[in-house]
Amino acid sequence: MQLKVIKADGTEEGYLHTKVLATFVNAFVEPAESSISVARELAEAVTFYLYSKYSSNKITSNEILSIIQAVLSSTGHDAAAANLAEHNCKRDLLRARVEVTKYDIQKISDAVRLRQSIAVQPANCWNKSKIINDLIAEYNLDRTTARTVASMVEEKILAAGFRCVPADFIRFLVLLQTQAIFSAQQQLQPRHDARQTAVSSPPLLSSDRKMRGSPKSVNNAVMDGRLRQPQNGLCPVEV
Numbered sequence: 492m493q494l495k496v497i498k499a500d501g502t503e504e505g506y507l508h509t510k511v512l513a514t515f516v517n518a519f520v521e522p523a524e525s526s527i528s529v530a531r532e533l534a535e536a537v538t539f540y541l542y543s544k545y546s547s548n549k550i551t552s553n554e555i556l557s558i559i560q561a562v563l564s565s566t567g568h569d570a571a572a573a574n575l576a577e578h579n580c581k582r583d584l585l586r587a588r589v590e591v592t593k594y595d596i597q598k599i600s601d602a603v604r605l606r607q608s609i610a611v612q613p614a615n616c617w618n619k620s621k622i623i624n625d626l627i628a629e630y631n632l633d634r635t636t637a638r639t640v641a642s643m644v645e646e647k648i649l650a651a652g653f654r655c656v657p658a659d660f661i662r663f664l665v666l667l668q669t670q671a672i673f674s675a676q677q678q679l680q681p682r683h684d685a686r687q688t689a690v691s692s693p694p695l696l697s698s699d700r701k702m703r704g705s706p707k708s709v710n711n712a713v714m715d716g717r718l719r720q721p722q723n724g725l726c727p728v729e730v
Contacts, residue, residue, distance in 0.1 A: 518571040589617035
């Protein structure tokens, strides 16, 4: 059975080893080959520990983050553990500063009125979960893909340093990133089909099934790994 991760918003999603690996890679900041090799070994150790330890098959994302930080500190990578902690604090602070408004901005005078209206009545706070739920409801995306899209959009918003973002602009970014994921899936599908035709895989052992999950979750893991590449150090990758 695949391990379930309880996110900060209370929703659950399947555990993805690639997210833990990406967190370790980003914590080392410098994407050197030696760092990637160490990150891979530490991520495999964390995944093995989680499946061995948590018989209830559920764990919170904060618990996983704490385990990753503990592993980094206990293996002599204190700087990486500090980088990870600082990154998460900074991300939470940036999230709290972003406001979303439905005000339609077409010209400079609209922007002025927007600022005046915010001074009287603050806009809505940034909420990544709303993007996820809207994608599931409107486009019938699975939760893992929807969360990946939302995380990519959030990364762009936070990296740009926006403090007030129109809802229409967020929707544009969501559609753009969703299209990018669909294009990536189409590029991966022929390779996946070719491997399935050329090689007849042996039956999975029960332990392999637990670690690898269903074909859909495997595809999601591949997609997640492709899309969540390190970008010059720390980037908003969640566990």
